[in-house]
Amino acid sequence: MIVRRLAFAGPLVALLLACTFFALQSPRFLTGANLSLVLQQVMVVGVLAIGQTLVILTGGIDLACGMIMALGSITMSLLAVKHGWHPAVAIAGGMGVTTLAGMVNGLLVTRIKLPPFIVTLGTMNIAFAVTQLVSRAQTFTDLPPLLTWLGHSVRVANTPIAYGALAMLLLYGFAFVLLRETAAGRHVYAVGNNLESARLAGINTNRLLLSVYMLSGLCAGVAALLSIARTGVGDPQSGQTENLDTVTAVVLGGTSLFGGRGLVVGSLVGALIVGVFRNGLTLMGVSSVYQILVTGVLVILAVATDQWSRKS
Amino acid sequence: MSDPTAPLVLEARGLAKCYGHVTALDGTDFEVRGGEIMAVIGDNGAGKSSLIKALSGAVIPDSGEIWLDGARVEFSGPIDARRAGIETVYQDLALAPAMSIAENLFLGREHRRPGIAGSLLRLLDRQRMEREAAEHLQQLGIGIRSITQAVETLSGGQRQGIAVARSAAFARHVVILDEPTAALGVKESGTVLDLITRVRDRGLSVILISHNMPHVFALADRIHIQRLGRRAALVNSRDIAMADAVAVMTGAVEWPATLQTNAV
Numbered sequence: 001m002i003v004r005r006l007a008f009a010g011p012l013v014a015l016l017l018a019c020t021f022f023a024l025q026s027p028r029f030l031t032g033a034n035l036s037l038v039l040q041q042v043m044v045v046g047v048l049a050i051g052q053t054l055v056i057l058t059g060g061i062d063l064a065c066g067m068i069m070a071l072g073s074i075t076m077s078l079l080a081v082k083h084g085w086h087p088a089v090a091i092a093g094g095m096g097v098t099t100l101a102g103m104v105n106g107l108l109v110t111r112i113k114l115p116p117f118i119v120t121l122g123t124m125n126i127a128f129a130v131t132q133l134v135s136r137a138q139t140f141t142d143l144p145p146l147l148t149w150l151g152h153s154v155r156v157a158n159t160p161i162a163y164g165a166l167a168m169l170l171l172y173g174f175a176f177v178l179l180r181e182t183a184a185g186r187h188v189y190a191v192g193n194n195l196e197s198a199r200l201a202g203i204n205t206n207r208l209l210l211s212v213y214m215l216s217g218l219c220a221g222v223a224a225l226l227s228i229a230r231t232g233v234g235d236p237q238s239g240q241t242e243n244l245d246t247v248t249a250v251v252l253g254g255t256s257l258f259g260g261r262g263l264v265v266g267s268l269v270g271a272l273i274v275g276v277f278r279n280g281l282t283l284m285g286v287s288s289v290y291q292i293l294v295t296g297v298l299v300i301l302a303v304a305t306d307q308w309s310r311k312s
Numbered sequence: 313m314s315d316p317t318a319p320l321v322l323e324a325r326g327l328a329k330c331y332g333h334v335t336a337l338d339g340t341d342f343e344v345r346g347g348e349i350m351a352v353i354g355d356n357g358a359g360k361s362s363l364i365k366a367l368s369g370a371v372i373p374d375s376g377e378i379w380l381d382g383a384r385v386e387f388s389g390p391i392d393a394r395r396a397g398i399e400t401v402y403q404d405l406a407l408a409p410a411m412s413i414a415e416n417l418f419l420g421r422e423h424r425r426p427g428i429a430g431s432l433l434r435l436l437d438r439q440r441m442e443r444e445a446a447e448h449l450q451q452l453g454i455g456i457r458s459i460t461q462a463v464e465t466l467s468g469g470q471r472q473g474i475a476v477a478r479s480a481a482f483a484r485h486v487v488i489l490d491e492p493t494a495a496l497g498v499k500e501s502g503t504v505l506d507l508i509t510r511v512r513d514r515g516l517s518v519i520l521i522s523h524n525m526p527h528v529f530a531l532a533d534r535i536h537i538q539r540l541g542r543r544a545a546l547v548n549s550r551d552i553a554m555a556d557a558v559a560v561m562t563g564a565v566e567w568p569a570t571l572q573t574n575a576v
Contacts, residue, residue, distance in 0.1 A: 181435045183422040186411070190419055193408035200402060202391050202420035261410045 010305065011254050011269040018273060022280030029283055032159030039165040040230060042275035044069075045245045046168045047223040049253075049267040050175050051102075051216030052246040057179075058212055059192045059259025060116030064105065065220045066243025067127035070236060072098040072224030074131050077140035077234025080147060087146035095221030101127060102217020106210035124243070131236045140234035151229035164226045168268075171222065175264045188212060192259030248274055248295060252302045273298065314348035314512070314533040320379075321346045321485050321517045322367065322398070327376035328541075329362050336362035337373065338541030344486065349508065349518040351528040351549070354538030355561055361490075363538060364521055368400040368488050369393030381485060397484030403491045406475035409464035413456060414438075414445040416463055417478050448481050449474075452510055469500025473507055480511045487511055488519045493527055505531055525554050534573060537561050546572050 022029040048065050055062040076094035079085045085093070101123065108119040150167060153160035179185035187208050190198040199205045227238050253270030255262025274295055281291045324342040328335075337359045344350040354360040365371035367378065369387030378385050380396055387393045390400065407416045423437040423444075424430030430437065446459045454473045456466075463471055472492055479487045489508065493501040501524075508531060512518050522528050528535060529549055537545040537560045545552075545560050545567040552560075552567070559565045 177435075181438075183424070183434070183436060186415055186419070186422065186436070189411055190408045193410050197402075197406060197408060198419070200390055200400075202394060260408070 011252055011266055011273065011302075014252075015269050015273050015276065018276045018280065022276065022283065025280065026283040029280055032157070034279065034283075036153070036159050036161050036165070038272070038275045038279045039168075040162045041279065042271045043162065043164045043168045044223050044227045044230065045242050045249055045274070046268055046271040047171060047219055047226060048242055048246045049249040049271050050171055050264060051219030052250050053175070053253075053255055053262065053264045053267045054179075054188060054212045055116070055216050056247075056250050056255055056257060057188050057192045057259055057262055058209060059195065060109065060209070060212075061120065061247065061257070062105065062213070062216050063117065063120040063243065063247075064101070064124035064127055065120075065216055065223075065246055066239035066241075067124045067131065068098050068101045068217060068220040068239075069223045069227060069242065070239035071101065071127045071131045071134075072221045073228050073234050073238060074135045074140070074236050076147060076224060076228065077143060078134065080144050081140050081142065081234075087144040091147065091225060094224055095218060098221035098224060099214050099217040102214045102220070103210065105217070106213030109213065110206040110209050135234075135236040137236055139236065141232075143228065143232065143234065147225070147234075148229045148232055150226055151232065162229075164229050167222070167226070171219075172265060172268050179264055184208065184211075189260055192261075194260075245271075245274060245295075248299050251299055251306070254302075254306070256306055257303065270302075314345060316345075318346040318348065319382075320344065321381055322519075323379040324363075324367065325377045325379075327363065327366050327373045327378070329359075329366065329371060329373050335541050337366065337376075339376065340538065340542045342367065342536060342543065343546070344517045344519055345533075346517055347512060347515050348533040349512050349520055349531050351520045351522060351532035351535045352538060353522065353525075353528055353535060353557065353561055354544075358538040358561070359541040360521055360538050362541075364400075364488055364490060364519065367393070367486075367519070368398060370400075394482070398486045398488065399479035399483035400488040401472075401475045401479050401490060401492060403494065406478075407463045407471060410462055412460045412462055413449075413466075413474055414442045414459045416474060417441070417445045417448070417481060421482065449477055452477050452480065452507060454507065467500065469496050469503050472496060472500075472504050476504065476507055476511065480514065480516060483516055486517045486519060488521075490521045491523065492520070493522065493524055501527065525558065528557075529554055537567075539563060548573050 028034055048069060051065055052062055072094040075097045076090050079090035079093050080087045105119055105123055108114050109116050150164035151162060153162050179188060187203050190203060191205055191208055195205055228234055249270035250267045251257060252273050253266030255266055277294055278291050320343050322344045326339045327337045328339050329337040340359060340363055342363060352360055362371055366373045369390045369392050385396055408419065418441045423440050425435045425437045429435045442459050449456055454477055463474060476489065476492065492504055496504060505527060508518055520531060532549045535547050535549050535557060536543060537557060539561060551571060560567045
């Protein structure tokens with residue numbers, strides 16, 4: 001229990017240290033407007049990271065979630081703009097497509113018994129290619145207001161907070177309860193701890209894994225909507241940095257890449273750490289190449305800490 | 313000690329299983345009475361493991377019959393056997409290390425909260441599971457500081473204790489233990505052996521697979537000696553010397569039928 005609490009405290013301490021550091025460096029960092037900007041920059045990766053956490057907790061990995069998200073946002077824009085569907089139906093259609101893509105991942109993992117790394121590496125490329133083909137590599141503009149509604153803000157204490165950020169926090173709360181307080185959630189951990197013993201304990205491991213990959217697909221669908229809301233366009237090139245940023249967020253959040261250990265709220269902290277570093281370094285005038293470099297160092301540090309703490 | 317007139321709880325007749333050209337089971341018989349500890353011994357390749365897997369539903373025999381509590385049963389998987397009241401502690405893969413003791417005890421059989429919170433929202437009743445887990449471990453004399461601590465923080469002996477306790481908690485007829493002391497030191501083995509006796513004393517039948525002859529002779533009421541895919545002998549453990557049991561196991565001697573305890 002103590003170990004588990006520490007596993008969560010570590011990332012939180014890192015986040016607070018980062019915030020303190022940037023607050024000292026730039027007076028603009030700790031303003032409401034800037035922090036709400038960080039939250040907005042984080043919301044797409046944050047939502048994708050929920051699905052990624054579920055998959056990694058089972059001992060797998062989803063390398064395709066960002067590309068599936070791009071496919072989703074193109075589907076939504078295409079249906080709404082080119083085919084003139086009602087935007088609500090277009091959104092549902094996009095989420096259906098991403099969930100279906102997650103289902104393909106899940107079926108390949110559970111039925112054909114392929115390693116998740118290979119499966120999602122394949123579907124990542126397929127999803128990217130399909131996105132380019134379907135959109136003819138064109139960005140969709142002039143989207144109906146419903147598709148960008150989540151980008152609007154509500155003012156709390158004179159600080160604008162995007163609906164999308166609130167939606168992300170809501171989803172984290174939901175995932176937290178699901179993982180902690182339901183049998184299915186505990187089975188996610190059991191499968192990641194030991195697949196065979198979970199099966200022998202009577203858990204339908206194939207059904208569980210399939211649902212986890214489908215949920216990751218659904219998260220990609222929600223993230224697609226958030227991405228459209230943030231940028232105002234349906235962009236076939238989106239999702240490329242987010243794809244691996246989700247893994248970074250999950251790992252920084254203290255979830256083990258070997259599965260079976262971790263907390264979903266840790267991934268939110270992990271996503272915020274990345275977001276705070278990017279934002280803080282920008283405020284300090286550090287070029288974006290160095291931000292990517294710092295992210296890389298952070299990941300290696302996080303995994304090293306994870307392994308080191310497990311050994312001792 | 314068990315009651316030698318107790319009815320048979322689990323019985324197998326003529327079990328056969330081939331893997332390609334390899335005959336693992338060659339028409340073997342098996343039996344265990346209510347509330348007895350039946351040890352299964354045999355050399356490597358004698359078919360011990362296939363026999364146990366057939367009884368626990370992990371292997372489907374090519375032919376032969378299994379009877380549980382007087383009724384013919386056919387298991388299509390481990391879950392089937394479990395539903396029928398046979399619990400198995402598999403060597404090395406019993407528990408989820410990062411999960412708590414209480415979670416491990418109830419894994420796959422969780423209690424949900426009463427009312428709408430359980431039926432509609434499907435929320436777990438943690439408090440009930442933790443309370444019942446603590447009670448159950450206490451009844452079996454397993455001392456644990458906290459029921460919410462992760463299994464990986466326990467010693468090997470404590471872990472094995474939890475695995476045995478889980479099977480005892482849910483078994484209605486038979487508990488199968490596959491080499492429960494193989495990875496343990498002397499003192500820890502002693503604790504687990506005591507625990508197995510207490511499980512038997514609650515009226516459950518125990519099938520104990522072990523290579524450790526002193527453990528077998530210390531615990532077992534009867535011994536099933538498996539050799540070349542068949543039952544070479546079925547003896548009361550007090551009627552045979554350890555050396556003789558080993559001799560039967562290796563085929564050096566054949567044990568006289570008059571000294572065996574076959575019910576039929």
